[in-house]
Amino acid sequence: MLSALFRTLGLGADAASTQETETVSRIATVLSGVSPERARLLAAFAYLLGRVAFADHEVSADERAVMEARLATEGDVSPEQAEHLVQLAVVATGSHGAAEDYQVAREFEALATRDEKLQLLRALFTVSAQEGITTVEDTEISRIANVLRLDRADVTALRHEFRDAINARQARRS
Template sequence: MVLRRFLGLRDEQEPAPSQRPADAAAPTDTATVRRIVAAIEALPEAQRRFVAGFAYVLGRTAHADLLVSDDEIALMERTVMDVGGLPEPQAVLVVQIARSQNELYGGTEDYLVTREFRQISSEDQRLSLLRCAFAVGAAEGSITAEESAELNQIAKELDLSDEQLTAVRGEFTEQFAAIQQMRETTGLKPKPDA
């Protein structure tokens, strides 16, 4: 409910934000959630939807291996600040909402939120999101197999081509856990840049 409202979507029985008092919240929301929603609802709807979708997809990547590290959270917060032009307190709230929603509702919401982001963003913005999602996956020093699979699915849902995905993956080759394990096992070193 909170995520749908945060994204600017609403149930049929729920009044539009313009028809609801600014401090009104759903009866099931806690006081903390009400404060968070009030702070975020101050943003223009288009910006709110864009930032919410962006943050959710980053959280989806971080949660792919079922462990969200402090490094991943910190990178998501900095990224949301940069991409959304938000002050740190709002970025922290956005990331926390996105993470919580992903942990609670994942699965179907993953597809719905990513599809919504695809519809409201340009191809360049989708590529930027994918690149940022790869960076979140690599925040701990390696991209796990689970994160890699999730990143592939995200690229597909964002309607990015295989060539675009391959190009972004190429930027993170040395961060893939499988590559790191192969290098450790074989002793092979990365080729120096020409």
């Protein structure tokens, strides 16, 4: 019964519901010369970066710059494509709710290798560390890591690397 409710809400775990979200499709259209599957992976990567950056309801110029740099280097796309990906991802993140966030994370989980998932996790921490990782950003990263089915030890190890940035924003305001 619970699984039927989840499917009705678009949160089912079957293969059809975890792939090819409309949001990822729209973001992926900016990538030319990239295989459709790779474009979808990069679009989901960008969306999830935007999701964490927007967790505190603002995306700073520094966060955007890091997102663009990560996409350009790790995604092997041009700086212009990375900038466009980030623009679309930030807009999409701000206009969608939790169900879409979950579906995009599931799509990334289905497309990515373990190394790509860890690469995303590191990028999420890097983006949010730009102005200090807030509790809401850390919580969002944990939610994404859970959907990606990453080991708690991997998440803890990366969180430890970024420990000085966790709640640094609140400490500066005090």
